[in-house]
Amino acid sequence: MADDTDITWIAPRGRAQHEVAMPGWRVALGRGLSMRCPACGEVSAFDGYLKVRRECSSCAAPLGRVPCDDAPIYLTLVIALHIVILLMVLADYDGGMSWVASLFIFVPLTLALILLMMRPIKGATLAIMLKVNLLRPAPRVVPSGNG
Numbered sequence: 001m002a003d004d005t006d007i008t009w010i011a012p013r014g015r016a017q018h019e020v021a022m023p024g025w026r027v028a029l030g031r032g033l034s035m036r037c038p039a040c041g042e043v044s045a046f047d048g049y050l051k052v053r054r055e056c057s058s059c060a061a062p063l064g065r066v067p068c069d070d071a072p073i074y075l076t077l078v079i080a081l082h083i084v085i086l087l088m089v090l091a092d093y094d095g096g097m098s099w100v101a102s103l104f105i106f107v108p109l110t111l112a113l114i115l116l117m118m119r120p121i122k123g124a125t126l127a128i129m130l131k132v133n134l135l136r137p138a139p140r141v142v143p144s145g146n147g
């Protein structure tokens with residue numbers, strides 16, 4: 001029986017590399033930022049806009065067991081709001097910008113940045129957590145029926 005702390009898993013039969021191991025940090029992070037499976041990079045890690053696949057269909061990496069939770073949105077907000085606040089300070093350096101102009105420029109910009117950055121950042125978070133093998137425990141299979 002495989003230990004939960006193993007960082008390798010068995011890929012589906014038919015693949016040349018039957019036992020899959022995590023790649024190095026740069027490769028895993030690059031694949032995560034490009035929203036692909038951090039382990040193999042062959043298929044999308046997502047099954048929708050932000051829903052992570054239960055398992056990679058190519059290498060069987062347990063993507064759905066990675067507990068990303070709220071980390072991606074926190075990181076997205078920290079990065080996006082730093083960018084927007086810096087742009088607001090630069091744009092209104094002399095104090096001449098009206099609040100209406102600020103509202104119509106920076107609110108849509110903030111929303112666009114958040115929507116564009118959330119998915120790659122979630123992919124990167126997924127890659128980091130999978131790389132350090134921070135996974136939820138595998139669901140136990142309980143034999144059913146007593147007769």
Ligand SMILES: [Zn+2]
Nearest residue numbers: 037040056059
């Ligand atoms: Zn994979």
